[in-house]
Amino acid sequence: MKKNNEIDAIVGEYQYGFKTDVKNVVDTGKGLNEDVVRAISKYKNEPEWMLDFRIKAFNKFISMPLPSFGPDLSFLNFDDYTYYIKSTKGVEKDWNDVPGAIKDTFDKLGIPEAEKKFLAGVSTQFESEVVYHNTIKELEELGVIFCDTDTALKNYPDLVKQYFGKVVPYTDNKFAALNSCVWSGGSFIYVPKGVKVEKPLQSYFRINSKQMGQFERTLIIVDEGASVHYVEGCTAPIYSEDSLHAAIVEIYVKEGGYCRYSTVQNWSNNIVNLVTKRAYCEKNATMEWIDGNVGSMVNMKYPACILAGEGAKGTTISIAFASKGQYQDTGAKMIHLAPNTSSTIISKSICRGGGKVNYRGTVKHGKEAYNARSHVECDTIILDDISSSDTIPFNFVQNQKARIEHEATVSKVSEEQLFYLMSRGIKANDALQMIVMGFIEPFARELPMEYAVELNQLIKLEMTGAIG
Amino acid sequence: MELVIKNLHAKIDNKEILKGVDLTIHTGEMHAIMGPNGTGKSTLSAVIMGNPKYIVTEGSITLDGEDLLSMSVDERSRKGIFLAMQYPNEITGITNSDFIKAAMQARLGENEHVSLFKFIKEMDKAVKDLKMNPDLPHRYINEGFSGGEKKRNEILQMKMLKPHFAILDEIDSGLDVDALKIVGENINGMQSDNFASLIITHYQRLLDYIDVSNVHIMVNGKIVKSGGKELITKVDNEGYDWIKVELGIVDESTNKKEAIILGSCAVNKGAK
Incomplete structure (x- = not known):
């Protein structure tokens, strides 16, 4: 338990010691109204159609109710958040002033030097905009566009207009509407016909300002026969006032295209994370969501594939880990609208320390989806007596020639397995970690190596003090 | 080294299984325990x-004078105790090689590390010695293994971890004749001044390959007779009835047939 306390202590300290003192040039202040929405659009110098879109979305946001399922969100006070901040220069801290305990935590997480400084508030690159782009020159030569969505709107207005808000309309849900009216940042990717991007593209988003809402908007277009792997990393920042994160990810995979979207999300344990992720797949297109949810206080996320073209394929492999004070309500959606479409959902859930983790999934085979096939596997392990989990699958079949397989298991960590590992000299807590790592291995093996290593470290931290 | 068991009593679910076991094992010795089914060999x-799962109610176990019973399972292992299990667990997602490496690492100090090169070499050799499939290190722990493969994997772990006291719980069950020979020879090959084994078995077959020094017969939760190799032949030829007769033991399992009373199934206690 000692280490847990240490970590708690670190979390507590952030509030006082590691908040960078920021001077903002644009700050819409707390609360949301039409003026705020107009101010954001004006500051960004957006085209008229985007302002219209934001205003419509704002009106929809006001009129829509909170989701009727999952965690209770009635505690959210939308007037408590700042919806747009543009910062210039923070007062930089000296890395030498950062206490050893914090540095240790970063080391344990395996965060690179530059990232550590940023996280500790030493370096001041800022939120609301993508801070970390690994753009490669070769990409430009291939005609691939990879930039933040604001830049895309400036430089490629027609392309953005054609796809923006089409896969996830602002009317979709209250938080999609919220994102649509105040969105800022996020990634934009366009991969031209037949271009296969070999290296994963990645970006990091960090929440680093007190009560800063994050409303990034990601739009990925994979043209015919093209392929891309995008990695979204949200790994470490620990912060201690309520913070709201409502993102939208829209992906359009054209005929024969391939897209994989990998996330390891570790928002600090006070963040409310409400994300709408959806991909539209044309004929023979493939979409894969690799979705890891470790952090946040409340997390609602159900990556979806709309399999609209014949032979389209959707996969979601996800894990959710809920510790003390956390509520993970995650899952996947597969909407089959065409013949011979197929989908796979593999979901692994873990809870401990009083955490709650739900799998909530929808598989729908529409009237036209002849010979559609779906395979759903959701497994849960509960590590103690105070944590809980529910599996809530919805399966709809509207034609006679579709097949859905559903397997679900819920178990406790087996005493026998623990005994077996310990009988070889492995300490109880390490043995438990090994079992949990083994349990999520089908997910971890899908991640790029450095993310798998980082996930490993994260899980170890989450598991500290799980026994005794 | 010396493992001393004195007057050991143990129970599971309030049923006493061990009823005063006395046994002393020194490194350099190879012990075998035989006995009919359900007499407490596996419990021991x-x-x-x-x-x-088992609760010790009386007696002691010491390792070179140190109280073994107050140690955690992993501590016992690191002190040199090893148990080859009758039904080894399957654990998904962890490869055999990661598992064994972690177990070896657990024996080292914080700043020491298992040499990867040495580890791979040793592992390869052990896999070959046991005539196992070369992909074994990369497969998940016992997952999808046949009964015989699981048993061989236990012996593989023993070879890698080099314990001082290896307890082999019916390691011969589920092995075919060829596998039995391989396993037997590998156990025999462990013999040294730093190694002792306690082999639990029903049959003589495995012991054909192992140079056993001490043989014990266990009945009704106690060791009732100890001797040398000659006991193996006697058991193999005559079974266990002669011991029961010789020592005047009444087999409990045949003596305790209780009738099932209808009332024990559905009594409405609340109505009284």
Whole structure:
């Protein structure tokens, strides 16, 4: 338990010691109204159609109710958040002033030097905009566009207009509407016909300002026969006032295209994370969501594939880990609208320390989806007596020639397995970690190596003090 | 080194299984325990390792004078106790090689590390010695293994971890004749001044390959007779009835047939 306390202590300290003192040039202040929405659009110098879109979305946001399922969100006070901040220069801290305990935590997480400084508030690159782009020159030569969505709107207005808000309309849900009216940042990717991007593209988003809402908007277009792997990393920042994160990810995979979207999300344990992720797949297109949810206080996320073209394929492999004070309500959606479409959902859930983790999934085979096939596997392990989990699958079949397989298991960590590992000299807590790592291995093996290593470290931290 | 068991009593679910076991093993010795089904042989091995399902109610186990019973399971292992299990667990997602490496690492100090090169070499050799499939290190722990493969994997772990006291709980069950020979020879090959084994078996077959120094016969939760190799032949030829007769033991399992009373199934206690 000692280490847990240490970590708690670190979390507590952030509030006082590691908040960078920021001077903002644009700050819409707390609360949301039409003026705020107009101010954001004006500051960004957006085209008229985007302002219209934001205003419509704002009106929809006001009129829509909170989701009727999952965690209770009635505690959210939308007037408590700042919806747009543009910062210039923070007062930089000296890395030498950062206490050893914090540095240790970063080391344990395996965060690179530059990232550590940023996280500790030493370096001041800022939120609301993508801070970390690994753009490669070769990409430009291939005609691939990879930039933040604001830049895309400036430089490629027609392309953005054609796809923006089409896969996830602002009317979709209250938080999609919220994102649509105040969105800022996020990634934009366009991969031209037949271009296969070999290296994963990645970006990091960090929440680093007190009560800063994050409303990034990601739009990925994979043209015919093209392929891309995008990695979204949200790994470490620990912060201690309520913070709201409502993102939208829209992906359009054209005929024969391939897209994989990998996330390891570790928002600090006070963040409310409400994300709408959806991909539209044309004929023979493939979409894969690799979705890891470790952090946040409340997390609602159900990556979806709309399999609209014949032979389209959707996969979601996800894990959710809920510790003390956390509520993970995650899952996947597969909407089959065409013949011979197929989908796979593999979901692994873990809870401990009083955490709650739900799998909530929808598989729908529409009237036209002849010979559609779906395979759903959701497994849960509960590590103690105070944590809980529910599996809530919805399966709809509207034609006679579709097949859905559903397997679900819920178990406790087996005493026998623990005994077996310990009988070889492995300490109880390490043995438990090994079992949990083994349990999520089908997910971890899908991640790029450095993310798998980082996930490993994260899980170890989450598991500290799980026994005794 | 010396493992001393004195007057050991243990129970599971309030049923007493071990009823005063006395046994002393020194490194350099190869012990075998034989006995009919359900007499507590497996319980004895589980209790030495520290399986939490069993509760020790009386007696002691010491390792070179140190109280083994107060040690956690992993501590016992690091002190040199090893249990080859009768039904080894399957654990998904962890490869055999990661598992064994972690177990070896657990024996080292914080700043020491298992040499990867040495590890791979040793592992390869052990896999070959046991005539196992070369992909074994990369497969998940016992997952999808046949009964015989699981048993061989236990012996592989023993070879890698080099314990001082190896308890082999019916390692011969589920092995075909060829595998039995391989396993037997590998156990025999462990013999040294730093190694002792306690082999639990029903049959003589495995012991054909192992140079056993001490043989014990266990009946009704106690070791009732100890001797040398000659006991193996006697059991193999005559079974266990002669011991029961010789020592005047009444087999409990045949003596305790209780009738099932209808009332024990559905009594409405609340109505009274």
